[in-house]
Amino acid sequence: MSYSFLNTFKFFNKDITLKNRVVIPPLTECMAFHDGHVTTDELNYYRKHTGGVGLYITAVANVNDEGKGFEGQLSAADDKFIPDLHQLASAIQQNGTKAVLQIFSAGRMSSTAILRGKQPVSASPIVAARAGSEQPRALSSDEVKQTIVDFGEATRRAIQAGFDGVEIHGANTYLIQQFFSPNSNQRTDEWGGTFEKRMKFPLAVIKKVNETVDKYADRPFIVGYRISPEEIEKPGITFDDTLKFIDVLKDQPIDYLHVSMSDVWRKSLTDKSITTPLNETIKQHLQGKVPMIVVGDVQTPEDAAKATDAGFDLVALGRENIREPQWIQKVEHHDEASIRYTISLDDLDELGIKPPFFDIILALSGPAGIPISTLKQTDRESANEAIDHFLSGGK
Template identity: 30%
Template sequence: MTRDQSILAQPLELPNGFVIPNRLAKAALSEGLGRRDFTPGSRIKNLYRRWASSGVGLSITGNVMVDRTAIGEPGNVVVEDERSADDLAEWAQIAKAGGSKVWVQINHPGRQTPRTLTAHPVAPSAVAVPGTGGLFAEPRALTEAEIEDLIRRFATTARIVTGAGFDGVQIHGAHGYLISQFLSPLSNQRTDAWGGTPEKRRRFVLEVLRAIRAEVGQQTPVAIKLNSADFQKGGFGEEESLEVVHALAEEGLDLLEISGGTYTSAAMLGVDPSLKASTRRREAYFLAYAERVRAELPTLPLMLTGGFRTAGGMVDAVESGAVDLVGLGRPLTVQPDFPAQLLAGRADESVVNPRRSGIRMLDSLTELTYYSVQMWRMAKGKEPAPDRHAALNVTQYLLNNGLESLRSPRG
């Protein structure tokens, strides 16, 4: 290992004393590998068996939903009671076998679910997902009693998965899912205690954090994935996002993962035209926002995901003090051993090279199918095929998930 890269091998101790072995993390990727009854099975365990030796210090699972009547993508795992406790325990044991810590990402899709999966979605307000050609049904506004029930569900899921052996949880508060919908004035048009002002719009996520903390205690890490902005005119912007971060930090949040965008403005994939060209070219799409958070909240542990490809970019981000953890998602679907090779000094750049046509919807589709198919290959005991033609990946994706899933979010 070169001297410069050694900083990535240093452990990170969170304020509550929890130690992450190094500065590389597998960011959440929606695997689409759960059984038809929404329980984890052999395929998702096989995938995490392959990733167990990847070398990351922290691994975060993809979407685990809190309600089996509200599914974000085909193949979601759902944990709402103890019925899959044995499966969860085996999944946790397999994922942790290589020494990494493993957290479960907990989520609810709200309105962002294909109508073929959830015919009657719920959301903060009865506002449909824009620009989807009818793939998503118009949601019904949640009642206050339903909001309270959802908060309880997030906490119950957190209690069950940590009881099964996972080390912590991450709340998914980004990419247009339910918590993101509560935070955005475009999707949250309520005028009661859950909307109408920035303070009321962030009440839901704060109550979710409080409820989870009450269930898992202070020593179990509770993190959140949050948008720096949703990159939509009149939507959730950086200034309001910073206010949310301050409020979460006051509640004792253990780690903030920074991302951005929604699946109608996919900044997290680097394909959204609203991102400046300079932002798309550099490795860390949201580094400038991370630096703002660091300046205002210097002790809050930060993880940054989106665009990292080279050892130099990762070292710079950590060495500068801007972030504590480097999140890697897509590289691990193509090069599952990349972090271990990086830490050993045997690699300094990922081979991930998105194939872009310049057509926004086409680029989003080919990227999502490309990385999903790589995960499915590993779930079958095969190695990734990074040079496989995009048309083959799209065909396999369609055969596996059907046409309705083409615009489904993946992470």
């Protein structure tokens, strides 16, 4: 059977062609050192999980020290990280896979513990509506401008490290989204208040990243942008807000828009009158000007083909890639029957999954809080069930 996602894809405004339309989205694996340096375990994981797909986006890297969001996170905050990032880019770029470094600041989605005693920052001093959140301090106008510069500097480091692009992380409640959200941005200066002012920070980051690419890149270099289409907070980002933002984004110098959702075909979480999948409406608003990556609960070749057959340019394979790094190769070789849809504890070494990553899986799906180092034989059945629950999209 011939699948449309196996076709090549050329970016509209860059001389870069992907060997297929399958993308690995950013997957938090917490395997970097505490200071942001890349570990051997991390390189091993990427080597095991790349090679088949057209585009591989790394776990997120912070652009400055205040932007760190969790332990074991990559950093692009200093030139000292460039050699490590070069190793990471090289690990991904096997057999022609393109490597993209995702960059962000966590903003208020951090803590004083993670920031080694510093208070988290945000657009406004408003606590996130989730357990354990701390009150952030509002960035000054000068700090906002410096953060924009920091995104540019992180982009320069990605270029010098040999990556094929960067993805600006404007999704999942992190700092860029915090500036766009009426929930977390209640400023009264040039960086907040009206809808237009709430767009100013993300647009300034896009501009600075592209200025950096123009100045430093000696080869075609991808600039992507990731969004979350809604917030459940009230007030929060509505889907109408997102569509108005996309009407602006489609004319910005970005090479793709990556829509972060748990299901490619999901409808609105907050407005039950919306009966069309959000991604379909977003695609219409893009008017063919910007390619689109869709993600969420794509497991089988049929799932991926449904997305690309529907006209979505690129489809991301997230949790399924964790358990089956040879997914593309098996499809190409007409060996779909051997694709693995479950894993057990006995597969972890083969897949390069180390304790921090495994603990995330357990924490998100139960049994919560059981570190792999203390997991006993009697827990194996429940742990294997937890893994499968997480990887099949369970919450």
